[in-house]
Amino acid sequence: MCGVVGVYCEDRELTPTLVYYALYALQHRGQESAGIAVYSDGVRVYKGMGLVTEVFRENVLSKLKGKIAIGHVRYSTTGESKSENAQPILVRSKVGEIAIGHNGNLVNYSQLREILENEGKVFATTSDTEVIAQLLSNFLMKHDLYESLSLLTEKLLGSYTITALINDTLLAYRDPLGFRPLCIGEGDFGYVIASESCALDTLELNKIRDIKPGEAVIIRNGDLEVVRIARAKRCARCVFEYIYFARPDSVIDGVTVYEARYKMGRNLARESAVECDIVSPVPDSGTTCAIGYSAESKIPYIEALIKNRYVGRTFIMPEQRLRELSVRIKMNVVKKNIEGKRVTLVDDSIVRGTTSRKIVEIVRSAGAKEVHFRVGSPPIISPCYFGIDMSTREELIASCGDLEYVRRAISADTLAYLSLKGLIKSVGFGEDELCLACLTGIYPVCVPGELCDNAKYELNY
Amino acid sequence: MCGVVGVYCEDRELTPTLVYYALYALQHRGQESAGIAVYSDGVRVYKGMGLVTEVFRENVLSKLKGKIAIGHVRYSTTGESKSENAQPILVRSKVGEIAIGHNGNLVNYSQLREILENEGKVFATTSDTEVIAQLLSNFLMKHDLYESLSLLTEKLLGSYTITALINDTLLAYRDPLGFRPLCIGEGDFGYVIASESCALDTLELNKIRDIKPGEAVIIRNGDLEVVRIARAKRCARCVFEYIYFARPDSVIDGVTVYEARYKMGRNLARESAVECDIVSPVPDSGTTCAIGYSAESKIPYIEALIKNRYVGRTFIMPEQRLRELSVRIKMNVVKKNIEGKRVTLVDDSIVRGTTSRKIVEIVRSAGAKEVHFRVGSPPIISPCYFGIDMSTREELIASCGDLEYVRRAISADTLAYLSLKGLIKSVGFGEDELCLACLTGIYPVCVPGELCDNAKYELNY
Amino acid sequence: MCGVVGVYCEDRELTPTLVYYALYALQHRGQESAGIAVYSDGVRVYKGMGLVTEVFRENVLSKLKGKIAIGHVRYSTTGESKSENAQPILVRSKVGEIAIGHNGNLVNYSQLREILENEGKVFATTSDTEVIAQLLSNFLMKHDLYESLSLLTEKLLGSYTITALINDTLLAYRDPLGFRPLCIGEGDFGYVIASESCALDTLELNKIRDIKPGEAVIIRNGDLEVVRIARAKRCARCVFEYIYFARPDSVIDGVTVYEARYKMGRNLARESAVECDIVSPVPDSGTTCAIGYSAESKIPYIEALIKNRYVGRTFIMPEQRLRELSVRIKMNVVKKNIEGKRVTLVDDSIVRGTTSRKIVEIVRSAGAKEVHFRVGSPPIISPCYFGIDMSTREELIASCGDLEYVRRAISADTLAYLSLKGLIKSVGFGEDELCLACLTGIYPVCVPGELCDNAKYELNY
Amino acid sequence: MCGVVGVYCEDRELTPTLVYYALYALQHRGQESAGIAVYSDGVRVYKGMGLVTEVFRENVLSKLKGKIAIGHVRYSTTGESKSENAQPILVRSKVGEIAIGHNGNLVNYSQLREILENEGKVFATTSDTEVIAQLLSNFLMKHDLYESLSLLTEKLLGSYTITALINDTLLAYRDPLGFRPLCIGEGDFGYVIASESCALDTLELNKIRDIKPGEAVIIRNGDLEVVRIARAKRCARCVFEYIYFARPDSVIDGVTVYEARYKMGRNLARESAVECDIVSPVPDSGTTCAIGYSAESKIPYIEALIKNRYVGRTFIMPEQRLRELSVRIKMNVVKKNIEGKRVTLVDDSIVRGTTSRKIVEIVRSAGAKEVHFRVGSPPIISPCYFGIDMSTREELIASCGDLEYVRRAISADTLAYLSLKGLIKSVGFGEDELCLACLTGIYPVCVPGELCDNAKYELNY
Helix, strand or coil: CEEEEEEEECCCCCHHHHHHHHHHHCHHHCCCEEEEEEECCCEEEEEEECCHHHHCCHHHHCCCCCCEEEEEEECCCCCCCCHHHCCCEEEEECCEEEEEEEEEEECCHHHHHHHHHHCCCCECCCCHHHHHHHHHHHHHHHCCHHHHHHHHHHHCCEEEEEEEEECCEEEEEECCCCCCCCEEEEECCEEEEECCHHHHHHCCCEEEEECCCCEEEEEECCEEEEEECEEECCCCEEHHHHHHHCCCCCEECCEEHHHHHHHHHHHHHHHHCCCCCEEEECCCCCHHHHHHHHHHHCCCECCCEEECCCCCCCCCCCCHHHHHHHHHHHEEECHHHHCCCEEEEEECCCCCCHHHHHHHHHHHHCCCCEEEEEECCCCCCCCCCCCCCCCCHHHCHHHCCCHHHHHHHHCCCEEEECCHHHHHHHHCCCHHHEECHHHHCEECCCCCCCEECCCCEEECC | CEEEEEEEECCCCCHHHHHHHHHHHCHHHCCCEEEEEEECCCEEEEEEECCHHHHCCHHHHCCCCCCEEEEEEECCCCCCCCHHHCCCEEEEECCEEEEEEEEEEECCHHHHHHHHHHCCCEECCCCHHHHHHHHHHHHHHHCCHHHHHHHHHHHCCEEEEEEEEECCEEEEEECCCCCCCCEEEECCCEEEEECCHHHHHHCCCEEEEECCCCEEEEEECCEEEEEECEEECCCCEEHHHHHHHCCCCCEECCEEHHHHHHHHHHHHHHHHCCCCCEEEECCCCCHHHHHHHHHHHCCCECCCEEECCCCCCCCCCCCHHHHHHHHHHHEEECHHHHCCCEEEEEECCCCCCHHHHHHHHHHHHCCCCEEEEEECCCCCCCCCCCCCCCCCHHHCHHHCCCHHHHHHHHCCCEEEECCHHHHHHHHCCCHHHEECHHHHCEECCCCCCCEECCCCEEECC | CEEEEEEEECCCCCHHHHHHHHHHHCHHHCCCEEEEEEECCCEEEEEEECCHHHHCCHHHHCCCCCCEEEEEEECCCCCCCCHHHCCCEEEEECCEEEEEEEEEEECCHHHHHHHHHHCCCEECCCCHHHHHHHHHHHHHHHCCHHHHHHHHHHHCCEEEEEEEEECCEEEEEECCCCCCCCEEEEECCEEEEECCHHHHHHCCCEEEEECCCCEEEEEECCEEEEEECEEECCCCEEHHHHHHHCCCCCEECCEEHHHHHHHHHHHHHHHHCCCCCEEEECCCCCHHHHHHHHHHHCCCECCCEEECCCCCCCCCCCCHHHHHHHHHHHEEECHHHHCCCEEEEEECCCCCCHHHHHHHHHHHHCCCCEEEEEECCCCCCCCCCCCCCCCCHHHCHHHCCCHHHHHHHHCCCEEEECCHHHHHHHHCCCHHHEECHHHHCEECCCCCCCEECCCCEEECC | CEEEEEEEECCCCCHHHHHHHHHHHCHHHCCCEEEEEEECCCEEEEEEECCHHHHCCHHHHCCCCCCEEEEEEECCCCCCCCHHHCCCEEEEECCEEEEEEEEEEECCHHHHHHHHHHCCCCECCCCHHHHHHHHHHHHHHHCCHHHHHHHHHHHCCEEEEEEEEECCEEEEEECCCCCCCCEEEECCCEEEEECCHHHHHHCCCEEEEECCCCEEEEEECCEEEEEECEEECCCCEEHHHHHHHCCCCCEECCEEHHHHHHHHHHHHHHHHCCCCCEEEECCCCCHHHHHHHHHHHCCCECCCEEECCCCCCCCCCCCHHHHHHHHHHHEEECHHHHCCCEEEEEECCCCCCHHHHHHHHHHHHCCCCEEEEEECCCCCCCCCCCCCCCCCHHHCHHHCCCHHHHHHHHCCCEEEECCHHHHHHHHCCCHHHEECHHHHCEECCCCCCCEECCCCEEECC
């Protein structure tokens, strides 16, 4: 996962600060690296490993003045985190300088790269973003920006929400299936485009609207243009944005994330509430869902677990002798709330099950009479190829056995997931408007070796 | 505020890691600096500005081996944060090396320092901790440790929970009025002493007990000794530990902080609930109180405000043009939960009122029909001289006017505080077992210019 | 200017250390950035801004294991120093991974880049090294390494001494005119290639020999092959390597740099010695020349100027009020050696003349009766296009006026340069074996707008 | 060894810059740590590990404004380099704030510290500077500054050149035996005091004069006062300042260091020149001496060895397999100047002899027919207790055997030292004006276990 930002601001001194605060609001979408590219006579990029506040100190921002800029926060999806993969990525070519920040993942990256390499193209990174940049650069040599985006859309398979600087033009584009969110707001000073509306709220912008799947926003010389590049037969909004990834205060395609999660909790309680003394979230991911569950089930909402607010990236791993403490260091029990009680724990999802098992254990050892586990989404049975790092199928506990298998693995007294139907109802979109691949195993675009429901799209230009 | 730790561990390689994780669990008690002192042939101190995880990287810890060690996290109580004031503070003298970590504040610091200076004593810092260290060193020249602690207790006025290394002896001491918490746990490897029990839970220790006001713990050659140094006529546990400062999962002197806060919420609702559509906490400080309030009032608990989880120390202040955003950057509304609703916001306390006012404003501007403000503690009318940085009396909004004055200042539709009686009932201690000075203006020790209820203590040695 | 290194070492743990020490010996060739690329399963590059000792700390080196590696130190030739221009530069393509370190400058960089851009090629940097890498990659798609080097040689105009990793092959190549030096040494563990022999001496290697202009060294699977790629009708060894740039202990193409400089001093004295009390070098650049001058003229060698040995990159510029001190901070006089004396100052060359003027001034103000300036090379009248940063023609003081003009500008009593003939005799190569363009204005390859003596070369493969 | 600076400057913004450049000129006196203390409303200290340019970046200096300031560079005399020992050291007491920078070493440190500890005094460091600060503070409680300095002088045994801030008073004091140098210069803006005159030259100050042994300079409210605190029967200027430590461009007590070294070379040649082809210095320490030697002996001065100019503190030690390279990495031969030649190497002194042996070896292995070693000072046979780190007696090679023993140890063909008489003549002071203890074993103050020529001093106040 990643977060992208684009800013057009009349006041060139203010621009980098706007990008900075927007990225800061999107920090949850990526903590590995952060970067800003700005245009002013030419494109300059500053990026580094770490949080937005670590990478950008005051004197850095003051050197990044210009009317248009993009920003990016990156989540390490693959093992090693490399500084060369930090974004935005800048390429220079016949058409000038192109800087791109990308949220998503190309399914046909290897094929595209091979084709380009066969043409003699050379790459500086191993990132799919560079493939997008090279393709766009190529198309722009012979075509205008609209045609180039259409041609690009024909080539790319997968999810790609991007913001880009093409010399002095600001571009934002959301892929036709709309996997990842993107929205735009307007202020006195100009426009801000961001992955989530919470970034626009932070800057107190109004007239916010979502950028639709297949839509591009182009800002040139202060003029904003919204163009529909492609129209697909279906949409594929990532349902996990609603379940886990997005901030609860964001509104994505008209749906408030908090409300969706609250309804997941209510529907979960309707489907499978169990008699109990307290309902507690697994913090922080299960909080909103647990509040909804409590509201529907009338079981008191009381926190059994408290998370250390300072848990972060730079943690030293416990020594061998203390290895079993790792969950304890992040999360502690409130013994008084648990002792002698029947406890229902609510989390948003279960991926590998290892953390869930440890949490059930520490709650039980704190004196719970019963520990029930409720999950605000259906079992995850298939990997994601569109940008969420969910490990391989073998590591997904729900793809290894049935409900009883998982219940035993996490040693809960009872276990229940929200049904797919319940989830869809909670989010409020139709099945053909969401990507549910990780829950159903059916993918909205062709992925080699997987079942597909390949909904091609028409291009309009 | 600060947090202190003391460790005795048979395995000298494990000691620094135990201090590290204990400090990590106490990070909320101080984010300005962190330090560890360890004894092994001599006392070595490593300390620095920043979070525990920033100051201690793996290779630093590996150089701090030894069977006994202390640790400290510091909260900047005064304006400028200086690296020379980081703790533990190490002094060298006739009696050897003494390293001290201190949580609290001496009321008679200036007088003690003057006396020592008149004797020709010289200081390296401006910290009251160095005064404690010098006095202790002086007493130890002529007396044993027990007598020295008694003599020290006679001299010191104010709050002082300390852990110390006196050469190869580990000392922990809680002042006779017991302002600040201190507890001890036992594990296979030895003992851990910490400001709050959450640190002991993190290390999965058992046989945890509070160190009583006036009690000292002395560990020499692996032998633990608990000595009652002084017995006061009353206690003065800081009520703000329960209201705001301590982690909710800690148990202080037998009272679970979560439970106290939950009861504050319930009692607050009993005293002054107002009809409403939703109850929302001001995150994170008002969360537990709001849950209790909702439970008692039966008004649905729904979050109106979402905090950016990455808000931290190293934030760049917004530019002048964006200055009004400062609360927005930390906290955003969930519009859907607010629009057209009557909202009750619950916070733990109001200090200056400036943040409360901004929060009421953004909730109202998000479409709330009514905004009611409920506070889980009585009005703060007097400054704290015992270690909590609460500014001067003039800055305390509740000392500047009555309820209506404050209500108008924060522009809420209604405002109510928890009564003192309700607070006391929630915490469960008697009035003469708590320090309520900031709420009543009556101080448990003599503070020049303030009303005092000076409860002297007997020394026992 | 830059320095390059290539290492083949049987002991893969030793390789990075060998590159490190070789780069360290070449530090004088570039202080802006340093980098190492190593092959082991794939090519990894580590580079950064600063000195070799600043960029490479012990734990970095230990992560760069492998049998073959290259290294680079870079001198900032253009205004802004950018981290993206640090070398080695790594490109990925159909033929795999190519990392290149380059010493030199392409005259036809813009044309080559335009051609590649017209083919749709995309660049990550603005460096001519990336053009070399892309061309080489292109040729390797259809040709073997020998042919590719020939084709590359046909395309490139200018100076280019490179070391490269082409997947698991180590390549070193010196351009057919041999502008920049390159040599190879053998040890028990394998081979080391470096810009100057001082790097090989540091590692106590034997069987050292120069790599000839047009020669390539290829090491594959431990087998070393030396191939003559091209044979030019003339050579163009940069005479400034002998005058100033190379370390005096290096031997370049059989000529010891120290000896060449010493002879420049002798010949300078023969041509234009003036009666005087002492001969002093302008440290450090004029030292060897001044020693030779003193030996020939029999005038005592005594240092009038002492350089601060700690002058380096990270110097804070003096405040406005102290700006005139800038030379004083770097260099001080030994008043006793100057007072009442007739002083001859010897420097290797004069570029802009500003430093020379300040030095004459401080020597005169220290009490010198006369200050004579002698220069170990002829006047610099034309810019360098082959890698030495010598500013534009307008900034070269000798291109703005005659001898008397320069003498007055630097306010010396007398001024004399070494004659071109004297220089050539000192170095010992024929005129058609050296590049003397900066002294004569006649360039060994075609440079637009300059007089050329274009000596094309035959390719042999 | 260390370097000290004191500045009084009317322009409070300029002060820190003046200290910075003065320290920069004294960098050779200490590379381990650097620090500046400035008075403005109170004393602030900024110090850190590393070179002056590393510790002080521009934004640090701008925070250190004030009319008076002191500075310090420190050389690690003992094994471990600790940041707590960085100077200036700041103490706070009844008399206010005292910051001291100290160059020297107290012989009776342990006794003084014990006395103070017995009085109940407490220390923050293990540095003798803190003892000076505490004593000074104590005296100032009952006496004026003049009397306090006299009392201090009575107590201190050893070498102590200090600059200090006593609140808003600037003090510089040179001990009565004058071990370490100290001088003062005047500029438009005020005064600068520094260990060596080269620092004053750098700032282009005039009216420079030495501060005499036993003299104090006191600057209060812009008024400068020079007071003679004590008058000793003899002086004890460290002869090693002239031999090795000071910069050659400094003038110490009227003697130009360059001239002294040059004469050492001349006298050495007179005493023991050997027929030879070239004379070469061991760089950089032997350079001036070798120039004098060459001038006297008429043997050509030619450099056989070239030092890597970038050798510094942060060097990674060679791996085990490359350990024997360590001298090679710092210094390389110019083979051409050596091959088949009879070479005389001149160095300033021999301490342990290990480096000398390696240098003789690499010169011989470069083809020298003969290698003669000449030393610009007599054999070092006794340790220094006054601030120069010369290891223990056992490590001093000349205290382990006679001339022939040392010659064989360093494997030279012949070896000669300068005679004591020759040294004294070169420096130009009488025997009772210098400290020659390391060469004679007779110490100018009482050192337990050593022969003493204890010249007590009278105090004048």
